[in-house]
Amino acid sequence: GAGVSQSPSNKVTEKGKDVELRCDPISGHTALYWYRQSLGQGLEFLIYFQGNSAPDKSGLPSDRFSAERTGGSVSTLTIQRTQQEDSAVYLCASSFPSGGADTQYFGPGTRLTVL
Amino acid sequence: KQEVTQIPAALSVPEGENLVLNCSFTDSAIYNLQWFRQDPGKGLTSLLLIQSSQREQTSGRLNASLDKSSGRSTLYIAASQPGDSATYLCAVPSSGTYKYIFGTGTRLKVLA
Numbered sequence: 001g002a003g004v005s006q007s008p009s010n011k012v013t014e015k016g017k018d019v020e021l022r023c024d025p026i027s028g029h030t031a032l033y034w035y036r037q038s039l040g041q042g043l044e045f046l047i048y049f050q051g052n053s054a055p056d057k058s059g060l061p062s063d064r065f066s067a068e069r070t071g072g073s074v075s076t077l078t079i080q081r082t083q084q085e086d087s088a089v090y091l092c093a094s095s096f097p098s099g100g101a102d103t104q105y106f107g108p109g110t111r112l113t114v115l
Numbered sequence: 116k117q118e119v120t121q122i123p124a125a126l127s128v129p130e131g132e133n134l135v136l137n138c139s140f141t142d143s144a145i146y147n148l149q150w151f152r153q154d155p156g157k158g159l160t161s162l163l164l165i166q167s168s169q170r171e172q173t174s175g176r177l178n179a180s181l182d183k184s185s186g187r188s189t190l191y192i193a194a195s196q197p198g199d200s201a202t203y204l205c206a207v208p209s210s211g212t213y214k215y216i217f218g219t220g221t222r223l224k225v226l227a
Contacts, residue, residue: 004158031213033213033215035217042204042217042218042219042220043159043204043206045215045216048213058214101147101164101166102146102164102208103149103161103164104215106159106160108157
């Protein structure tokens with residue numbers, strides 16, 4: 001079956017512009033995660049969705065970052081007024097949590113470059 | 116606050132060697148630990164998930180063990196192959212949250 005897909009694969013934008021990144025999780029997966037991976041750094045948690053609600057938004061770096069999920073499926077991460085430090089690879093993962101087993105399946109990522 | 120450390124940061128071995136990658140975490144109140152591999156420019160691929168009630172998991176040439184009390188996990192790769200070359204990451208949930216904390220990874224190169 002289809003895995004997690006993300007679009008676009010690459011996005012180049014100018015400082016100050018808004019961007020939207022999309023994640024299509026594996027069908028039936030109720031949990032969805034967004035992470036950020038900056039050059040030379042580890043993965044940084046951004047937000048977790050269970051269904052359409054986000055019980056953990058603790059990793060969003062500022063109020064310029066927001067995310068939503070609709071229909072328990074597609075999720076969009078929006079970054080407003082982008083800054084150069086937002087340049088990174090944004091990764092999405094989905095899972096079907098079941099009694100402590102929460103294997104995450106990752107998409108290929110969106111590489112964001114802010115000029 | 117959960118912190119995850121992976122040692123070594125990089126490893127280069129000849130083909131055929133057995134090797135061990137280490138992951139340590141500071142908060143033992145975890146419900147699972149996951150190992151992933153990441154190929155350059157790609158997303159992560161799940162390798163093994165060990166639930167807190169388990170001591171180890173095996174998949175093919177890979178074996179992961181978990182010792183919650185000491186805050187350690189090891190990933191054992193048997194008979195390494197050049198195709199095993201990648202960065203290996205471990206991740207644990209931060210206590211009481213849905214937030215997963217990742218180590219910075221071990222970059223493995225297996226020489227033919």
